[in-house]
Amino acid sequence: MSGVLNTFRNFQQQDYPYFRRIRNNIVVALLAVSLIPLIIIGGGMYYYASSVLKQNTLTSLRTEVLSHKKAIDQFLAERTMDLKLVSNNLSLSQMIQPGVIESVYNSLNQELSSFIDLGVIDGQGGHLAYAGPYQLISKNYKNALWFEQAMKHDVYISDVFPGFRNEPHFIIAVKKTTGNGPWILRATVNAAYFNDLVSELSGQKKQDSYLVNKSGIFQTSSRMAGKLMEQSDIKQLEHFKGIRMEEKDGIVRMTLWLEKVPWLYVVEINRRDIFSKLYHIYMLGGLVFLLGAFMIVWTVILTTNRLVSMLEYNKSNIHVLNQQLRRASYLASSMELSYGFFREIKDTLANIDVAAAWIRELTRENRLDDIKKNIEQVKSEALRGQKAIDKFFNFIKPGDPIITEVNINGILNDLLEILKEEFSFKNINVKLDFQHDFPSVRSDASKLRHLFQNLVLNAMSAIEQDGEIIFITRSVEDGVTVIITDNGKGISEENLKNIFDPLFTTKPQGTGLGLSICLNILKRLGGSISVESELGKGASFIVKLPFFFG
Amino acid sequence: MIKKENLKQAIDNISKRDPEIGYSLNEMFRGRRIDTPSPPGEIEPGGDFYFFFDKQKIPVRKFIYFNYGTAPVEQQLLIKHGELTKKQELLNRQGPLNYIQAAIEIRDAGLRLMVVYEIDCLIAQLKKDNIESYEHLISFLEKIKKNNQNLKLPEEVTDPAVLYRGLVGIDTQALFVQFPFCMDSLMQAGDINLEYFNVRFLLNCLVQGTEKKLFACVVKQKIVGFIFVKFRKEMFYKGMELKYIATLSGVSTQPVPKGIGTFLVAGIWMLWKCKITDVKEFFLDSEIGAKRFYESIGFASRNFYQYTFKNPKGHLVKSIIIMANNCKNLRPDIIKTITRIIKKQIKSLRRQAKDKKQELSRKVAIDCVKECLRPGAHPEFSKTAITMLNKYKKKIPESKNLIQKFTNSKK
Numbered sequence: 001m002s003g004v005l006n007t008f009r010n011f012q013q014q015d016y017p018y019f020r021r022i023r024n025n026i027v028v029a030l031l032a033v034s035l036i037p038l039i040i041i042g043g044g045m046y047y048y049a050s051s052v053l054k055q056n057t058l059t060s061l062r063t064e065v066l067s068h069k070k071a072i073d074q075f076l077a078e079r080t081m082d083l084k085l086v087s088n089n090l091s092l093s094q095m096i097q098p099g100v101i102e103s104v105y106n107s108l109n110q111e112l113s114s115f116i117d118l119g120v121i122d123g124q125g126g127h128l129a130y131a132g133p134y135q136l137i138s139k140n141y142k143n144a145l146w147f148e149q150a151m152k153h154d155v156y157i158s159d160v161f162p163g164f165r166n167e168p169h170f171i172i173a174v175k176k177t178t179g180n181g182p183w184i185l186r187a188t189v190n191a192a193y194f195n196d197l198v199s200e201l202s203g204q205k206k207q208d209s210y211l212v213n214k215s216g217i218f219q220t221s222s223r224m225a226g227k228l229m230e231q232s233d234i235k236q237l238e239h240f241k242g243i244r245m246e247e248k249d250g251i252v253r254m255t256l257w258l259e260k261v262p263w264l265y266v267v268e269i270n271r272r273d274i275f276s277k278l279y280h281i282y283m284l285g286g287l288v289f290l291l292g293a294f295m296i297v298w299t300v301i302l303t304t305n306r307l308v309s310m311l312e313y314n315k316s317n318i319h320v321l322n323q324q325l326r327r328a329s330y331l332a333s334s335m336e337l338s339y340g341f342f343r344e345i346k347d348t349l350a351n352i353d354v355a356a357a358w359i360r361e362l363t364r365e366n367r368l369d370d371i372k373k374n375i376e377q378v379k380s381e382a383l384r385g386q387k388a389i390d391k392f393f394n395f396i397k398p399g400d401p402i403i404t405e406v407n408i409n410g411i412l413n414d415l416l417e418i419l420k421e422e423f424s425f426k427n428i429n430v431k432l433d434f435q436h437d438f439p440s441v442r443s444d445a446s447k448l449r450h451l452f453q454n455l456v457l458n459a460m461s462a463i464e465q466d467g468e469i470i471f472i473t474r475s476v477e478d479g480v481t482v483i484i485t486d487n488g489k490g491i492s493e494e495n496l497k498n499i500f501d502p503l504f505t506t507k508p509q510g511t512g513l514g515l516s517i518c519l520n521i522l523k524r525l526g527g528s529i530s531v532e533s534e535l536g537k538g539a540s541f542i543v544k545l546p547f548f549f550g
Numbered sequence: 551m552i553k554k555e556n557l558k559q560a561i562d563n564i565s566k567r568d569p570e571i572g573y574s575l576n577e578m579f580r581g582r583r584i585d586t587p588s589p590p591g592e593i594e595p596g597g598d599f600y601f602f603f604d605k606q607k608i609p610v611r612k613f614i615y616f617n618y619g620t621a622p623v624e625q626q627l628l629i630k631h632g633e634l635t636k637k638q639e640l641l642n643r644q645g646p647l648n649y650i651q652a653a654i655e656i657r658d659a660g661l662r663l664m665v666v667y668e669i670d671c672l673i674a675q676l677k678k679d680n681i682e683s684y685e686h687l688i689s690f691l692e693k694i695k696k697n698n699q700n701l702k703l704p705e706e707v708t709d710p711a712v713l714y715r716g717l718v719g720i721d722t723q724a725l726f727v728q729f730p731f732c733m734d735s736l737m738q739a740g741d742i743n744l745e746y747f748n749v750r751f752l753l754n755c756l757v758q759g760t761e762k763k764l765f766a767c768v769v770k771q772k773i774v775g776f777i778f779v780k781f782r783k784e785m786f787y788k789g790m791e792l793k794y795i796a797t798l799s800g801v802s803t804q805p806v807p808k809g810i811g812t813f814l815v816a817g818i819w820m821l822w823k824c825k826i827t828d829v830k831e832f833f834l835d836s837e838i839g840a841k842r843f844y845e846s847i848g849f850a851s852r853n854f855y856q857y858t859f860k861n862p863k864g865h866l867v868k869s870i871i872i873m874a875n876n877c878k879n880l881r882p883d884i885i886k887t888i889t890r891i892i893k894k895q896i897k898s899l900r901r902q903a904k905d906k907k908q909e910l911s912r913k914v915a916i917d918c919v920k921e922c923l924r925p926g927a928h929p930e931f932s933k934t935a936i937t938m939l940n941k942y943k944k945k946i947p948e949s950k951n952l953i954q955k956f957t958n959s960k961k
Binding site: 400 | 553
């Protein structure tokens with residue numbers, strides 16, 4: 001029973017699927033097959049391109065920082081060379097002659113004003129000559145750290161210190177030894193110029209670059225990290241080769257040691273600024289991806305909607321066409337059914353005609369009693385005709401598809417009553433073997449009438465003339481079995497396989513719909529149909545119907 | 551809008567519960583005897599959705615459709631199927647047909663089938679939940695299903711289900727009742743198919759225990775309107791929200807007496823003052839569509855989305871006075887409250903009408919006074935009215951006439 005119920009439900013669902021559900025499934029599937037490759041390929045390309053671009057950007061930045069460091073080194077080397085050149089070409093006595101040092105100072109600053117002042121200092125730290133804006137001629141540097149270092153080395157570049165002028169500056173000192181002992185040519189480097197040189201890393205406007213000494217003291221001012229001569233947060237100042245790069249809080253810091261002086265060159269750049277162009281590319285890529293994805297989604301939804309709507313519409317039309325086809329087939333079989341009915345009506349009319357002719361004759365003879373008898377005969381024939389018409393129309397009229405208590409024997413009797421004339425005309429003997437004591441079946445009476453009508457007409461068509469049809473009804477465990485057996489031509493084994501297929505027919509005038517409709521009706525009503533046949537011996541159609549619907 | 555798929559879904563839901571009805575509906579759906587409007591998405595002028603059953607337009611209330619999914623579609627399909635079955639049965643019946651009686655029988659059969667189906671659904675759900683306290687409810691639902699004669703719409707004023715009695719339209723007697731759960735009332739609810747108050751909502755009230763907050767206006771044993779209130783409780787606050795109200799006005803094709811909405815609000819006002827005194831205020835959430843109605847009876851807007859009840863105004867006062875006149879044993883404080891309202895109404899008559907609107911409200915106020923002076927009115931109300939009319943007789947031109955009529959009626 002439950003199997004029948006499931007078949008019935010499945011049949012109903014296949015019959016009209018939930019198109020919106022189908023639509024959703026199609027949309028999801030189409031989006032998955034189009035978006036997943038897009039995401040994989042796009043993502044891969046994105047990853048590869050961004051890695052290459054990142055690498056290139058960092059390499060070019062590294063090159064830039066290195067070359068800038070070289071420029072700083074070169075500046076210090078050139079300034080040192082300038083002082084060496086002067087000390088080599090001019091003797092101490094020449095240097096201390098009035099006006100010479102001023103002339104040398106002017107000559108050094110002629111091309112590039114890189115020095116603030118210039119002084120000649122003897123071995124005791126006293127100023128022998130001085131050119132510059134400060135009053136330092138009387139000052140003695142014997143205790144100054146730079147002096148100490150300069151006396152030890154031939155060339156010395158100091159850290160930044162305030163000195164006598166009380167302003168942060170650094171100096172380059174070149175030691176020369178003559179017969180009178182050592183003397184030093186010392187020059188203060190133009191701090192503003194040097195600061196600009198250090199801080200301006202070409203191409204990177206938003207960077208911060210500065211120098212710190214071994215102790216982490218700022219040697220040039222920093223835009224963000226601290227002021228000149230303040231302690232920086234840079235630790236671990238051991239010497240290393242090449243460039244070190246580290247990232248913290250979105251800031252990329254590159255550090256490298258200068259060659260001429262033990263200062264650490266530090267460049268700090270916001271990560272966003274380094275990769276700003278890359279981010280623009282990301283944005284553009286993302287936008288293109290989103291636009292593409294949106295277009296895909298839009299196209300998929302639009303086309304699927306259209307397709308599903310068409311499908312829905314067509315399915316709906318198919319249902320209507322099916323219904324019309326069934327109706328047409330029903331009308332066709334009803335036409336066959338009507339032959340007997342028309343014959344009965346014809347007989348009735350003929351009887352009325354005869355009676356009317358008799359009445360005319362009797363009127364002439366004025367035999368009133370006989371006239372009355374014949375009028376009664378006309379009335380009785382008219383009533384017979386009326387009953388035949390009622391029976392026929394009641395049988396063939398399409399009823400509403402409502403499940404009610406159906407008396408199977410009753411339906412078969414009504415059908416046989418209509419076909420009575422036709423059976424007699426074709427000389428078909430009808431045998432009834434009905435079981436009468438089974439309950440009614442809950443089913444669709446109008447559909448069952450259609451079903452049995454098709455089967456009986458099929459049997460009659462198989463017999464053609466002179467034969468026998470046996471109707472058996474039996475109550476089985478959970479329903480009723482109706483067997484309609486004819487002794488007609490029978491069905492070949494090959495045709496038996498296809499007999500319930502739509503449009504399959506062996507008759508030249510057949511529609512091939514009758515039995516397929518029978519199968520369809522029984523499926524919907526939860527019943528079943530089978531056939532047993534032997535060629536030349538006839539066929540038996542076995543219909544099984546459950547007592548209870550569903 | 552209702553799509554083909556929604557119809558199919560509704561039919562399949564019915565099929566699961568009742569395969570026989572499901573079969574019939576499926577067959578009709580397949581043959582397009584049950585169909586959606588073409589073009590799809592077309593809606594009724596009132597904004598409701600609809601579908602076709604045997605070429606007949608079947609409306610589906612939008613609010614219910616959005617709140618309950620295909621439930622209203624299922625209900626309408628069941629009603630139509632029940633009608634179809636009954637029609638067949640009557641056609642197969644021998645003998646002549648009384649067409650009017652047959653039409654009533656057909657409609658009743660459809661409605662009954664739908665109500666029984668809804669009750670069966672609910673019982674099945676309750677049994678599935680398997681909660682002990684539902685046993686009583688299930689037996690009550692079974693009683694309704696069997697159309698137990700003890701459960702019926704109140705016929706007389708003396709019926710304990712009747713809370714208040716009043717008038718709607720010109721002079722039609724109406725009863726304010728707690729919704730009486732019985733086959734007849736549920737069938738009527740299904741028949742009038744009002745917004746919000748569909749059968750599933752009404753039955754759910756029983757499950758949720760909110761059936762005591764559901765009231766109806768009954769005229770000649772026919773339900774013509776519903777009102778549903780909800781309590782909002784906070785620490786030191788209890789408010790009563792007018793959650794849903796719906797009447798037959800503008801829905802029924804038959805002539806419907808006016809003032810059913812006002813009558814229902816008056817009933818709630820009386821309840822508030824007489825029985826649920828701990829409620830601090832009476833309010834409703836945004837009802838832009840009926841803004842004018844609410845403002846005309848005394849609601850004032852609060853914030854952007856709420857209306858709070860201030861003082862009864864216009865027709866509501868008349869409805870309250872009539873209800874109070876028909877009440878026995880009114881508490882003194884309620885009498886005092888109503889006399890205060892009457893005083894206010896009479897005071898408002900001192901001003902002469904300058905435009906049509908004022909003229910109309912003046913007319914309504916005079917009607918209220920007339921209700922106070924009618925024979926059988928509460929003596930306190932009559933006394934107050936007479937006192938006030940005497941006090942302002944110079945300013946109220948109608949006062950002389952009103953007092954005269956009252957004196958004559960006393961004689």
